[in-house]
Amino acid sequence: MTMPIEAIIFYFFAAILVGAALAVISVRNSVYAALFLVLAFFTSAGIWMLLEAEFLAITLVLVYVGAVMVLFLFVVMMLDIKVEPLKAGFARYLPVGAIVALVMAAEMFLVLGAKHFGMERFPVPQPNPLGYSNTEELGRVLYTEYYYPFEIAAVILLVAIVAAIALTLRKRPETKFQDPALQIQVRKEDRLRIVKMDAEKRADQ
Amino acid sequence: MEFDILTLKPLLPELFVLTMACLILVADLYISEARRGIVHMMAMLTLVFVAILTMRSYGGAEQATVMVMNGTFVRDQMGDILKLAIYVLMAAVFVYAKHDLRHRKLFVGEYYVLALFGMLGMMVMISAASLLSMYLGLELLALSSYALVALERDSARASESAMKYFVLGAMASGALLYGMSMIYGATGSLDLLEISMAVRDLGSDDIVLAFGLAFLVVGVAFKFGAVPFHMWLPDVYHGAPTPVTLFLAAAPKLAAFAMAIRLFDLALGDMHIHWQGMLVFLAVLSLALGNIVAIAQTNLKRMLAYSTISHVGFMLLGILAGTPAGYAASMFYAIIYAIMAAGTFGMIILLSRQGVEAENLDHFKGLNKRSPWFAAVMMFLLASLAGVPPFVGFFAKLQVLSAVVDINLTWLAVYAVIMSVIGAFYYLRVIKLMYLDAPDTDEPINAPFDLKAVLTVNGLAQLLLTFLAGPIIAACGAAFGI
Numbered sequence: 001m002t003m004p005i006e007a008i009i010f011y012f013f014a015a016i017l018v019g020a021a022l023a024v025i026s027v028r029n030s031v032y033a034a035l036f037l038v039l040a041f042f043t044s045a046g047i048w049m050l051l052e053a054e055f056l057a058i059t060l061v062l063v064y065v066g067a068v069m070v071l072f073l074f075v076v077m078m079l080d081i082k083v084e085p086l087k088a089g090f091a092r093y094l095p096v097g098a099i100v101a102l103v104m105a106a107e108m109f110l111v112l113g114a115k116h117f118g119m120e121r122f123p124v125p126q127p128n129p130l131g132y133s134n135t136e137e138l139g140r141v142l143y144t145e146y147y148y149p150f151e152i153a154a155v156i157l158l159v160a161i162v163a164a165i166a167l168t169l170r171k172r173p174e175t176k177f178q179d180p181a182l183q184i185q186v187r188k189e190d191r192l193r194i195v196k197m198d199a200e201k202r203a204d205q
Numbered sequence: 206m207e208f209d210i211l212t213l214k215p216l217l218p219e220l221f222v223l224t225m226a227c228l229i230l231v232a233d234l235y236i237s238e239a240r241r242g243i244v245h246m247m248a249m250l251t252l253v254f255v256a257i258l259t260m261r262s263y264g265g266a267e268q269a270t271v272m273v274m275n276g277t278f279v280r281d282q283m284g285d286i287l288k289l290a291i292y293v294l295m296a297a298v299f300v301y302a303k304h305d306l307r308h309r310k311l312f313v314g315e316y317y318v319l320a321l322f323g324m325l326g327m328m329v330m331i332s333a334a335s336l337l338s339m340y341l342g343l344e345l346l347a348l349s350s351y352a353l354v355a356l357e358r359d360s361a362r363a364s365e366s367a368m369k370y371f372v373l374g375a376m377a378s379g380a381l382l383y384g385m386s387m388i389y390g391a392t393g394s395l396d397l398l399e400i401s402m403a404v405r406d407l408g409s410d411d412i413v414l415a416f417g418l419a420f421l422v423v424g425v426a427f428k429f430g431a432v433p434f435h436m437w438l439p440d441v442y443h444g445a446p447t448p449v450t451l452f453l454a455a456a457p458k459l460a461a462f463a464m465a466i467r468l469f470d471l472a473l474g475d476m477h478i479h480w481q482g483m484l485v486f487l488a489v490l491s492l493a494l495g496n497i498v499a500i501a502q503t504n505l506k507r508m509l510a511y512s513t514i515s516h517v518g519f520m521l522l523g524i525l526a527g528t529p530a531g532y533a534a535s536m537f538y539a540i541i542y543a544i545m546a547a548g549t550f551g552m553i554i555l556l557s558r559q560g561v562e563a564e565n566l567d568h569f570k571g572l573n574k575r576s577p578w579f580a581a582v583m584m585f586l587l588a589s590l591a592g593v594p595p596f597v598g599f600f601a602k603l604q605v606l607s608a609v610v611d612i613n614l615t616w617l618a619v620y621a622v623i624m625s626v627i628g629a630f631y632y633l634r635v636i637k638l639m640y641l642d643a644p645d646t647d648e649p650i651n652a653p654f655d656l657k658a659v660l661t662v663n664g665l666a667q668l669l670l671t672f673l674a675g676p677i678i679a680a681c682g683a684a685f686g687i
Contacts, residue, residue, distance in 0.1 A: 111416040117390065148274035152329055152341040155223060156348060159322045162230065163352030166315040170358070 009050055017043040030076045038069045052128055055135040212273045215280035218258045218288065219328050225251040226321040233314025241312050245303055248317040249296060256292045259285055272334055276396045279334035283466065283536070283684035286677075287331050287459045290540045294455045294547055295324055300659045301551040302448030304652055308559050309446055311357055319356075320452055323349035327460035333467060336385045336395045343381070343428065346460060347374050350453060354445040366444025373437045377427035384420025387413055388472070397472040409476045418476060421468055422483045428461040429517045432490035442510035447562065450506060451550040454513060455543040458520070462539045465524050466532060477527045484525035485617065491518030492621055496628035506564045508631060509549055512590060515628055516542045522621060523605040529685035531608035536681045538601040541589075541670070545598060548586040548663035555579060555652050555660060569635055571644030579650065579657075580639045582664030589667035591632035592625050597670040604678075 020040040024033050041064045048057040142150050213220065229247050236243050262280065270281040299317070306312040326349060329342030351374065355367035389395060391413040392403035404414060423434060430438040442450050469480050495515025502508035520542070523535025556563030556572075563569070573580040589598035602625065609618045670677075 107416075111387075111412055116413045145275045146277070146337070148277045149335075149337045149341050152338065152345060155322065155325065156341065156345050158227075159319065159345060159348050159352070162315065162318060162322075163348065166313070166319070166352060167355055167358060 006050060010047065013043045013046040013050070017047070030081050031073065034069060034073050034076050037072075038065050041065050041069070053134055055138055215262060215271045215273055216278060217262070218255045219325060219332070221255050221258055222251060222321060222325045222328065225255075226318055226325065229314060229321065230318045233318070236314070241314070244314045244317050245299065248299055248321060251321065252292045252296045252299075256289060259288050259292070276398070277335040277338045278332050280332060281684070282680070284331045284463065286680050286684055287463055287536070287540075288328055290543070291324060291327055291331075291456045291459055294459075294543050295320070295452075297544075297547050297551070297659055297663060298448070298451050298455055300655050301451055301547070301554050304656050305446070305448050305554040305557055308557060309357060309448075311446060311448070313356075316353065316356060316448065319349045319353050323353070323452065324456065327456055330460045331463040333464075334397050336389065336397070336400075336472075339397075339464060339467065340378075340382060340385060342460075343424075343464070344378065346457060347378065350374075350449075350457070353449045353452060354441060356449065357446045360444075360446070362444045363446060366441045369444075370437050370441045374427070377424055377434065380420045380427075381424025384417045384422075384424060387417030387420065391417065397467060400472040401474060404473060404475045409478065414473070414476060415479055418473055418479055419483065421473075422480060422487070425461065425465050425468065426487050428464060429458070429520070430514055431487040431517050431521060432494045432514060433487075435491070435494070435514050438514060439507050439510040442513070443504060443507045443564075447506070447550060447554050447557065447564070451547060451554070454509070454550055455547040458513075458517070458539050458543050458546075462520060462524075462536060466536075469524065470527070470532065474527075481525045481527060484521050485614075488518045488521040488525060488617070489620065491515060491521065492624040496624045499628065499631050502631075503566050504564055505553060505566055505569070505635070506550075508566070509546070512628070512631075513546065515624065516590075518624075519602060519605050519621065522609050522617065526608040526612050526614075528608060528612060529682075529687045530611065531605075532685045533678075533681040533687060534601075534604035534608045536684065537674075537678055538605050540677065540681075541597055541601040541674075544663065544666060544670075545586055545590050548660065548667075549583070549590070551656070551660050551663060552579070552583050552586065555650060555656060558648075558651070566635060566638060567645060570638050570642040572639040574644050575647065576650050579660070582660060583639060584636050585664040585667040587632040587635055591629040593629070595671050596667045597674060598667065600671060600674070 017040055020036045020043065023036040024040060027033050027036065041060055045057040045060040045065075048054075048060065225247070229244060229251075232247065233244050262285070270279060272279045298320070302316070303312070306316060323346050326342050326344070326346030329338060329345060331342075333339035333342055351367055351371045354370055355364055357363040385395075388400060391407065391411060392400045394400050394403060404411075407414060427434040427437075442454065445453065469477075473480065491514050495511045495513070495518060499508050499511035499515070502511060516538075520535050520539050523531045523533075523538060525531070526534075553563050556568055569583070572583065585596065589596035592599045592602045594600075602621075606618045606621060609615075609621070
C-alpha cells in the first residue's frame with residue numbers, strides 16, 4: 001500500500017509538531033522553549049494548510065509567530081528566570097505524575113484509536129471548487145452564523161485589556177515626569193535668586 | 206441571509222449590561238476619587254434596569270423558549286429566573302463591597318467594571334445553547350474573576366491566590382474544551398439540541414461520548430468547586446479581598462448550575478446513567494471533605510470555603526437525580542445558598558475596620574455584647590447554612606433530599622444528612638463564640654446605613670423566605686415543567 005502524498009506531509013508535520021511541543025516543556029533554557037513554541041506554531045500552520053485552511057494558517061504565522069512570540073521572546077530575555085527552583089520538586093513528583101500520565105495516555109489511546117476515529121468512519125472531504133476563497137467563507141460564517149460567539153470573544157479581549165491595565169498601571173511616587181501646566185506658569189522669582197555681594201579685591205594685588 | 210433586528214430582543218439584558226459596563230469603564234476616567242460613589246450608583250442602576258428588562262421578557266410558564274443567533278442563544282424560564290436571582294445577589298454584593306473597598310483603598314471603577322463583565326459572562330453561560338457560547342461565557346466569567354482576585358496588587362496573599370486560580374482554572378478550561386471537542390467529534394455539532402438528537406442515534410454507550418462527558422464533568426466540577434476539583438477554592442476565598450470573595454461565592458454558583466443543566470440534561474440527557482455515577486462520586490466526596498475539614502479551620506473565610514464545598518455536594522445531589530423535581534430542588538438550593546453565602550461574607554465586611562479584616566473566628570467573639578442585632582443576623586445566616594428548621598436552608602435541603610429518595614438512592618440521602626449533622630458543629634461553634642464568649646474589643650460597629658439595612662434584610666430573609674419562598678419554588682418547578 002502506497003501512502004498518498006498528503007499522508008506523508010501530514011506525518012512529517014505532525015512528528016515535528018509533537019517533538020517541538022515536548023521540547024517546549026522539557027528544555028532548560030526558556031529562550032529555547034519559546035523558539036520551540038515558534039516551531040510548533042509553524043508546523044501546525046503547515047497542517048492547517050493541508051486542510052485547505054489557508055487564511056487560518058497564514059494568520060497563525062503572522063499573528064502568533066510574527067507578533068506574539070517575538071514579544072514573548074523579549075519578555076523571556078528581560079526576565080531573569082531561574083530554572084533550578086522551578087524544578088525543585090520534579091524528581092519527587094515524577095513517579096506519581098508519570099503513572100497518571102501513562103494511564104491517561106493509555107485510556108486516550110483506547111478511545112481515540114482507529115476504531116472510533118478511523119478513516120472509514122468519516123467520509124472523504126470533497127475538494128473545494130475552483131475560485132473558493134477560504135477567507136471569504138470564514139468571514140461569511142463569522143459574521144452570520146457565529147456572530148454571537150464572535151462578539152463575546154471580543155468582550156473577552158476587552159476584559160483582558162482592562163485587567164492587564166488595572167493590574168499593572170500604577171503611579172509611582174518616585175517616577176519623574178513633567179507637568180507642562182506648571183512649567184509654563186513658572187516665574188522668574190521661582191527659579192532665579194539674585195545675590196548682592198560686594199566686589200572683592202584680588203588677594204595678590 | 207436576512208437579518209431582522211427583532212431577533213436581538215431576547216438579548217436585550219445582555220446588550221444592556223455590556224453597554225453599561227463599557228459606559229462605566231469610560232465614565233470612571235472622568236470621575237474624581239472623591240466622587241467614586243457615582244460609579245457605584247451607575248452599577249446599581251444597571252442592575253435595576255437590567256432586572257426590569259428581564260422581567261419584561263419574562264412571560265411565565267406559557268411563554269415558549271426562544272432561540273436566536275443561529276441557535277447559540279436561548280431565552281427560557283430557567284434562564285430568566287437565574288438571571289433575576291443573579292441581579293439581586295450582585296446588588297447585595299455591590300452594597301457590601303463598597304464599605305470594604307474604601308477601607309482597602311480599592312474603591313476603583315475597575316472593580317465594578319470587571320464584576321459587571323463577570324456578570325455578563327454568567328448571563329451568557331446561563332443562556333448558552335451551544336458549546337461555543339457556553340465556553341466563551343465561562344471564559345468571560347473566569348477572566349474577570351482572575352483579575353478581580355489579583356486586584357489588590359500590594360497583597361502577596363491575593364497575588365498568590367490569583368496565580369493559583371489562574372493556573373488551575375486554565376487547566377480546567379483545557380479539560381472542558383477537550384471534552385467539548387470529543388462531543389463535537391462524536392456528534393458533529395456544537396448545538397446542544399442537535400447534540401442531544403445525535404446522542405439518541407448513537408446510543409448512550411458510545412465510548413467517545415462517555416470520554417467527552419468525563420471531561421465535561423471535570424470542567425463543571427471545577428466551576429462548582431466540587432471535590433476532587435476543589436483545591437483552588439479555600440486558597441482563593443482566603444486570599445482574595447473580601448469584596449471579591451463575596452462576588453465569587455454568590456452568583457457564579459448559579460451560572461455553574463445552569464451550565465450543568467444545559468450540558469448534562471439538555472445535551473447529554475440520554476447519558477444520565479453515566480453522569481449520574483460521576484456526580485454521585487463528586488457529591489459523596491464533597492459532602493465529606495467540605496464538612497469535616499471545615500471543623501479544623503480557624504479562619505472564617507476558609508471555613509466558609511469548605512462550607513461552600515459541602516453545599517456544592519447538595520446541589521449536585523439534586524442534579525444527579527435527573528428528574529425535573531431534582532433539578533428544581535437543586536436550583537432552589539443554589540439560589541438560597543448564594544443568598545446565605547452573600548450574607549455571611551457581608552458580616553465579615555461589617556466587622557472589618559480600616560486595616561483589620563474580621564476574617565478570624567475570634568473576631569466574632571462576644572458579638573452579642575457589641576451588637577445584639579447583628580449577632581442575631583449572623584445566627585440566622587449560620588443556622589440557615591447548617592439547615593436548622595425553621596430557617597429556609599432546612600427546606601432547601603429537604604427538597605433536594607426528597608428528590609434523591611424518589612430515585613431510590615436512600616443511602617445517599619441518609620449519608621447527606623449525617624454529613625450535614627457533622628457540619629452543623631462548626632456553624633454552631635461560631636454561634637457559641639458570639640453569644641457565650643467575652644468580646645476582645647468593645648469597639649462599636651461603624652458601618653454605613655445601606656450596608657446595615659441590606660444585611661438585616663439578608664438575615665431576616667433566612668426566616669421570612671421559609672414562609673414566602675412559595676413563588677420562588679413554584680418558579681423553579683415551572684422552569685422544569687412541574
